[in-house]
Amino acid sequence: xxxxxxxxxxxxxxxxxxxxxxxxxxxxxxxxxxxxxxxxxxxxxxxxxxxxxxxxxxxxxxxxxxxxxxxxxxxxxxxxxxxxxxxxxxxxxxxxxxxxxxxxxxxxxxxxxxxxxxxxxxxxxxxxxxxxxxxxxxxxxxxxxxxxxxxxxxxxxxxxxxxxxxxxxxxxxxxxxxxxxxxxxxxxxxxxxxxxxxxxxxxxxxxxxxxxxxxxxxxxxxxxxxxxxxxxxxxxxxxxxxxxxxxxxxxxxxxxxxxxxxxxxxxxxxxxxxxxxxxxxxxxxxxxxxxxxxxxxxxxxxxxxxxxxxxxxxxxxxxxxxxxxxxxxxxxxxxxxxxxxxxxxxxxxxxxxxxxxxxxxxxxxxxxxxxxxxxxxxxxxxxxxxxxxx
Numbered sequence: 558x559x560x561x562x563x564x565x566x567x568x569x570x571x572x573x574x575x576x577x578x579x580x581x582x583x584x585x586x587x588x589x590x591x592x593x594x595x596x597x598x599x600x601x602x603x604x605x606x607x608x609x610x611x612x613x614x615x616x617x618x619x620x621x622x623x624x625x626x627x628x629x630x631x632x633x634x635x636x637x638x639x640x641x642x643x644x645x646x647x648x649x650x651x652x653x654x655x656x657x658x659x660x661x662x663x664x665x666x667x668x669x670x671x672x673x674x675x676x677x678x679x680x681x682x683x684x685x686x687x688x689x690x691x692x693x694x695x696x697x698x699x700x701x702x703x704x705x706x707x708x709x710x711x712x713x714x715x716x717x718x719x720x721x722x723x724x725x726x727x728x729x730x731x732x733x734x735x736x737x738x739x740x741x742x743x744x745x746x747x748x749x750x751x752x753x754x755x756x757x758x759x760x761x762x763x764x765x766x767x768x769x770x771x772x773x774x775x776x777x778x779x780x781x782x783x784x785x786x787x788x789x790x791x792x793x794x795x796x797x798x799x800x801x802x803x804x805x806x807x808x809x810x811x812x813x814x815x816x817x818x819x820x821x822x823x824x825x826x827x828x829x830x831x832x833x834x835x836x837x838x839x840x841x842x843x844x845x846x847x848x849x850x851x852x853x854x855x856x857x858x859x860x861x862x863x864x865x866x867x868x869x870x871x872x873x874x875x876x877x878x879x880x881x882x883x884x885x886x887x888x889x890x891x892x893x894x895x896x897x898x899x900x901x902x903x904x905x906x907x908x909x910x911x912x913x914x915x916x917x918x919x920x921x922x923x924x925x926x927x928x929x930x931x932x933x934x935x936x937x938x939x940x941x942x943x944x945x946x947x
Contacts, residue, residue, distance in 0.1 A: 560591045562616040567591040571600060573765045573788050584762055584781045594619040597781065601761030602630035604769055605699030608639060609647060625708035625731035626746075627757055631700055649768035649791075652798060657787050663777040664787045672769055674759065677777045678752040683713045684739040688752040694760070694769065705746040706754035709733040759784050766791060800912055800935040803843060805832035810878070818881050819874060820890060824851045827871035828913065831878055839916045842875035848907040863905040868939040869896060872929035875913045876945060880925055894924060894944040902938050909933045923947055 558569045567590035569575060575586040583595040599620045603611065605627065623629040656665045675691040692698050712734055733750070734742045747753055759776055762784035763769055770791065779787075798804070810818075810831035819826070833841035846863055853861040877891045905911065912932040919926050924946055931939035 558586075558593045558596070559612060559614045560593070560616075560618075561614050563591055565590070569593050571596065571765060572767075573785070573792060576765065576785050576788075578782075582781065584758075584765075584785065586765075592618055595622075596620065597758050597761035598623075598625075598627045599630050599761070600764045601757045602627040602634060602704065604760050604764035605694075605704060606631060606634055606639060606696060607646075608634065609767060610642060610644075622708075622731040625733070626706055626754070627704040627761075628700075631704050647767050649766045649770045650795070651770045651772045651791060653794060655787065655790055655794060657783060657790055659783050659786075661777075662779050662783050663775075664779050664783055665775045666770070666772045666787065666791070669771055669773045672771050672774070674756050674774045675776070676752045676756040676759065676779075677775075678749075678755055679778055680711070683711060684735070684737055686735065686739045686751070688749040690749040690752040690756060692753075692756065699760075702747055703753050703757050703760065706750045706757050707731070707733050707746065709735055709741065709751055709754060711735045712737055755779070763788060797935055800932050803832060803910070803912055807832065807834050810834070810882070815878060818878050821874060825870075826874070827867060828874045828878065831875070831882075834879065834882065836879075836883065837917055837920070839914070840875050840879040841915075842871070842878065842913040844871050844911040844913060846905055846907055846909045846911060850907070853907065861907055863909075865899075865901045865939065868901070868905065868911070868931050869899060869929070869941050869943065871911060871913050872915055872927070872931065872939075872941060873943060873945060876915045876917075876925070876927045876929070876943075879915060879917060879927075880945065880947060889947050891945040891947045894946040896944075897942045899941040900939065902940075903933075903936070905931075905933065905938060911938075918942070 558571065560567050567588065569586050569588050569591055571586060575588060577585045577587040577592065584597040585592060585594040586596060593615065651666060651668050654667045656663065672694040673691065674694055678688045680686040692702050708731060710732060729743065736742060758781065759779065760769065762781060765788050812829055815828055815831065827844055828842040829845050830843040831840060832843060833839065848861065852864060852867065856862060856864050873893065880891060881889060910933065915927045915929045917925060918928050924944055926944045929941050929943065930937055
């Protein structure tokens with residue numbers, strides 16, 4: 558999203574890391590400069606049409622409510638035209654079952670070769686209402702069965718929102734009001750419209766992953782808060798699996814590629830491979846620790862242990878790749894300016910494979926601050942924060 562109404566037109570990536578909390582009945586994202594609110598219907602339309610690379614310009618902090626569904630967004634995107642790009646589509650995978658529970662709300666996800674979403678909507682107060690919908694998700698079923706489902710609220714909620722000065726943009730054109738007898742004030746567009754609108758919201762929230770996972774998803778009374786917790790749990794699980802298997806997410810940079818970026822050489826080159834690299838954000842490197850490392854001759858001959866300071870050095874070298882990989886002809890050197898909050902949790906010994914994760918915290922002028930972690934078999938062994946001058 559690009560906020561064209563703000564100075565310097567700040568950009569906000571629709572990403573789980575940018576989710577901001579504290580907003581009821583909506584999904585909001587923000588960065589340091591700007592926010593976008595109520596993005597779930599538009600995100601759902603993008604998911605339903607399989608659009609994963611788009612720039613959306615907005616002159617306000619939220620998309621228009623339109624008719625309270627995702628259908629007008631679908632139609633506008635189709636009218637604009639969708640271009641297939643010559644790039645491999647990102648797949649979001651789930652390899653293990655995940656569940657998340659909050660009182661009477663629950664989300665369960667199990668791996669599958671396709672995506673099926675089942676939503677159970679249940680309301681006890683002010684009137685008892687229950688609906689269930691189950692849809693195998695694809696472009697056709699999304700447009701026909703899910704996209705038309707409209708926002709709804711109960712009559713008692715309307716009065717509460719008005720008393721708080723909220724809901725001023727709501728009207729019969731974009732909200733279905735459920736009366737005290739449980740009946741909507743407008744004819745339904747689709748069967749079990751309340752359950753399907755909740756499904757629509759869930760799809761939009763899941764798309765903050767960058768893709769909809771192939772899974773059987775069962776949702777019981779879930780809303781935006783629980784949906785985004787599921788998204789974060791999926792990311793945590795996939796990250797744990799990557800740490801166990803050290804699965805590359807890019808064409809890996811091998812040791813000769815690393816030598817073109819860093820000046821370090823034997824015996825002080827502490828990175829064998831770069832398997833993840835996201836410019837100006839993060840990088841992941843691999844260091845295979847063998848019994849032939851020179852430092853084991855003196856540290857310690859009878860009980861070889863990799864010096865902890867070299868864990869931090871290895872992290873710094875991965876940070877150097879992140880800083881300088883796009884400027885291989887640049888002979889800049891990086892020097893430690895500060896090292897803080899270092900914790901060593903277990904020894905590293907011959908045979909261990911180090912997974913070196915660094916995240917760029919901030920960069921200004923000739924200084925870059927990083928947060929780093931070292932893992933062995935998905936177990937955290939070292940963590941540190943450090944600043945590099947370059």
